[in-house]
Amino acid sequence: MVRxxxxxxxxxxxxxxxxxxxxxxxxxTRGNVRCIRAKLRLGALLLNLNGLxxxxxxxIFTPTCYAVAMSDQMQITDPVPTYSNETGEAEIAVNLDExxxxxxxxxxxxxxxxxxxxxxxxxxxxxxxxDTDIAAETAAxxxxxxxxxxxxxxEDLVAADGAFDQYEEAFAIVxxxxxxxxxxTLQLHPVAAADLQPATWSHxxxxxxxxxxxxxxxx
Ligand SMILES: [Ca+2]
Numbered sequence: 187m188v189r190x191x192x193x194x195x196x197x198x199x200x201x202x203x204x205x206x207x208x209x210x211x212x213x214x215t216r217g218n219v220r221c222i223r224a225k226l227r228l229g230a231l232l233l234n235l236n237g238l239x240x241x242x243x244x245x246i247f248t249p250t251c252y253a254v255a256m257s258d259q260m261q262i263t264d265p266v267p268t269y270s271n272e273t274g275e276a277e278i279a280v281n282l283d284e285x286x287x288x289x290x291x292x293x294x295x296x297x298x299x300x301x302x303x304x305x306x307x308x309x310x311x312x313x314x315x316x317d318t319d320i321a322a323e324t325a326a327x328x329x330x331x332x333x334x335x336x337x338x339x340x341e342d343l344v345a346a347d348g349a350f351d352q353y354e355e356a357f358a359i360v361x362x363x364x365x366x367x368x369x370x371t372l373q374l375h376p377v378a379a380a381d382l383q384p385a386t387w388s389h390x391x392x393x394x395x396x397x398x399x400x401x402x403x404x405x
Contacts, residue, residue, distance in 0.1 A: 201232050205256070212389060220274040222389055229256050257296040258376035260390040262359075264289035267392055278372065280361065281397040288359040290343075290374065295353055299378035302359055303340040304394065305331040307369045330371040334384040338370065342379045367398035 205228045212221040265288070267276040278288070292300060307330045330336050339362070346356040359372075373388035 223274040257294045259293040260374035262290045277393045279395040282363050283399050286361045290357050292355045297376040300343040301375045301379035303373050304338045305336040305371045307371050332385050340379050367396050370394040
């Protein structure tokens, strides 16, 4: 009978191959949202399985080739992102009257500097062909930050405990309450803001929708 640990190890190898393939797909498609979503999910599965392997073999975590490949995973954790059924894109909606802060995490931290940027997203013309919409949407997402004129904010992230020096670090992004309502692209980057080029694309990006707030008339 095949041991459970052996099955888990086989699954880790299979998932690692799939993960490597999807990493290549993300690179070749310059960050297609479906590929990014697949990468995030495979990465999360691998992290869980690695934990099982380590527990079963009684060993402590040691970096491996796929662990290095998965370093500096970044996520917004609060509000919890939803995923578009149509494009697979991770989405966050915020009403700035209710909250201005986004909470996030870095997992498998290797980098020492992290940053984020928010880019205005060009409106995408609605087309009768659903596939064309997705292609146009993906292009708009990928190109939103490639044009420096669209970049609204580009800043370093600060670790919640003051230093990015542990494997897991929490961070917060405080949104400007004056940010006009509309659709934006939020990118998280494992490099300093000063080192970002407009064309630098991110594995970790979200559609950020700022709700239209009806302001009371001045008295
Ligand atoms: Ca720390």
